[in-house]
Amino acid sequence: MHKKVELFIPCFIDQLYPDTAFNTVKLLQKAGCEVIYNSEQTCCGQPAYNAGFWDEAKTVGANFLNNFTENNYIVSPSASCTGMVKHGYNDLFTNSIEHNKCRSVQRNIHEISDFLVNVLKKEYFGAELVGTAVYHDSCSGLRECKIKEEPRVLLSHVGGLELVEMRDQETCCGFGGTFAVKFEGISAAMAEQKVKNAQAVHAEYIISTDSSCLLQLQAYIDKHKIPMKTMHLVDVLTSGWANI
Structure with missing residues (x-):
């Protein structure tokens, strides 16, 4: 049975390295995953968060939480954005209306090498x-x-x-x-x-x-x-x- 994976493509890759995004899809499919991509997704809010604009970051982050479900793995070819969701969102959404949804997304999100090795237990892709x-x-x-x-x-x-x-x-x-x-x-x-x-x-x-x-x-x-x-x-x- 194929694992359903929701793909998160960060701004940097979307705008500057689109081939990496397409290769991420190919890699996950080769690993036996069914890849779901929500084209409504945008930024995780990290630029605003790091610059100190936490209200703006929370607005962007709330949109991120709405664009992903609580039921599937979420995989990203970026440790930076994955780290933002896993840790930065604690500052933005703890004890907020989005608290429970945030915790579910935080549990589900993985950087791609972590997902391949530790979740799927796959290491060889014929590269x-x-x-x-x-x-x-x-x-x-x-x-x-x-x-x-x-x-x-x-x-x-x-x-x-x-x-x-x-x-x-x-x-x-x-x-x-x-x-x-x-x-x-x-x-x-x-x-x-x-x-x-x-x-x-x-x-x-x-x-x-x-x-x-x-x-x-x-x-x-x-x-x-x-x-x-x-x-x-x-x-x-x-x-x-x-x-x-």
């Missing part, structure tokens, strides 16, 4: 990508969603891919939402350090489960014409497939 890569632990993935081994387990089954660890593995890439705008110099220096650590282990790819981190790092890579590419975990796990 192939030849090269050397580092996995970038996003702050939200590591600290909010407690994801560390799951992406590495999935990547260990990708044919032709050598996964290596880099120095300061758990250090932030410098994006941090509005942090990158307010503190551009510090943000750029953090991106530079992350990319240089990847270069030091001869990585050809930087892989992560957060597109915002990848955007930050790819901007530095492009600016300095470095022979390296960032890739979302989902895009790696669907690499080398015949067209389906």
